[in-house]
Amino acid sequence: MVENQIAFLGLGVMGAPMTINFAQHNLPIKAWNRTGDRPWLQNVTASGATIVNSIQEAVESASIIFTCLGDIPDVEEVIFGNGGIIHHASPHSIIVDFSTIGSQGARAIALKLKTHQIRFMDAPVSGGDIGAKNGTLTIMVGGEKADFEEIKPYLDIVGKNITYCGEVGSGQAVKLCNQVLASLHMVALCEALQLAKTQNIDPNLIVDVCSTGAAGSWALTNLAPKIINQDYQPGFMIKHILKDLRLVKEVIEDIENYPGINLAQQLFQQVAHQNNDNGYLEGTQAMIKAYGEKF
Known part of the structure; x- marks a missing residue:
């Protein structure tokens, strides 16, 4: 080189x-x-x-x-x-x-x-x-x-x-698809951890077991432990994922056919407005706060 x-x-x-x-x-x-x-x-x-x-x-x-x-x-x-x-x-x-x-x-x-x-x-x-x-x-x-x-x-x-x-523009197009996956992985991650707590299961067990199966993901391996430890320091800020979801919606004509995108955006926005809008600066794993859960 x-x-x-x-x-x-x-x-x-x-x-x-x-x-x-x-x-x-x-x-x-x-x-x-x-x-x-x-x-x-x-x-x-x-x-x-x-x-x-x-x-x-x-x-x-x-x-x-x-x-x-x-x-x-x-x-x-x-x-x-x-x-x-x-x-x-x-x-x-x-x-x-x-x-x-x-x-x-x-x-x-x-x-x-x-x-x-x-x-x-x-x-x-x-x-x-x-x-x-x-x-x-x-x-x-x-x-x-x-x-x-x-x-x-x-x-x-x-x-x-x-x-x-x-x-x-093709790299950006693929990245927008990636951000849809990342956003909805976070929804799934938060709800799985919440379900574990509801059933009196140690959430760490979910990370250990589910990471090895069909439900494994980067989010589960890297961000679930942060949620469990209440670590909301940003590796990727909520304000940035909201920006990315805005870009996604700009290229979609029939957004009503994408309920998952709308749900993820709603949950991220809910957390973003917490603590006098300081939620915008937290990591995406802070979505768990939309569920009122603490680990």
């Missing part, structure tokens, strides 16, 4: 550990975050990455620019806004966006970037903060196949299951 200068924009719960993984593979990387006083940024610097104060400093010498942000407006601001990527990136450089912005948003951004001779790939990820730290993320990629082959060695550093899904 040619060690091109790379940039990483967005050092949040996911972006920071991904940047650390790149740096620990001795890749020359400049990183930028909108908020520079986050305590975990010290770990990014310690890994060997260079944290800079502006997008310009990060991207002007980079051939590959990774972004990991929140919603469509965030991605658009970082790319097209005042001082954004388009004003400083080299022609023919490539932006790889790890954010979840929906297929429509990805296609619109890619089309606009063409006029600036900058390539774009949507590469949303799944696996939470655990996957980001361990470099085992699932990455769903949309864009030109040749561009995918170019960035694949870099994706191999932060991901384990990397799939080329098709043209721009």
Whole structure:
């Protein structure tokens, strides 16, 4: 792999550990975050990455620019806004966006970037903060196949299951399906743990036994123990899953035929509004609070 200068924009719960993984593979990387006083940024610097104060400093010498942000407006601001990527990136450089912005948003951004001779790939990820730290993320990629082959060695550093899904927007399309599964897995997980309590069964037994059978899932293995321990720290915030479900509903015309999506959205919103709306900042496992259960 040619060690091109790379940039990483967005050092949040996911972006920071991904940047650390790149740096620990001795890749020359400049990183930028909108908020520079986050305590975990010290770990990014310690890994060997260079944290800079502006997008310009990060991207002007980079051939590959990774972004990991929140919603469509965030991605658009970082790319097209005042001082954004388009004003400083080299022609023919490539932006790889790890954010979840929906297929429509990805296609619109890619089309606009063409006029600036900058390539774009949507590469949303799944696996939470655990996957980001361990470099085992699932990455769903949309864009030109040749561009995918170019960035694949870099994706191999932060991901384990990397799939080329098709043209721009295809990675986002698959990610939206993933988020429907993740949302409804959480509903099933909460109700199974609640049922265990109702029957005076230790909920840890549900994790131990059901994880080995047909009902096993990533959520059951990784998030059920957090629910049992009342650990609601976010690996993936409720505000982000609600954003993703909003994107899902934007591409569905007959939403009444998707009762599960509506139920998951209702339960997440119920928790989000708790504690003066601070529920938005808790992990998705906090859905259990909608059931009034404590473990």
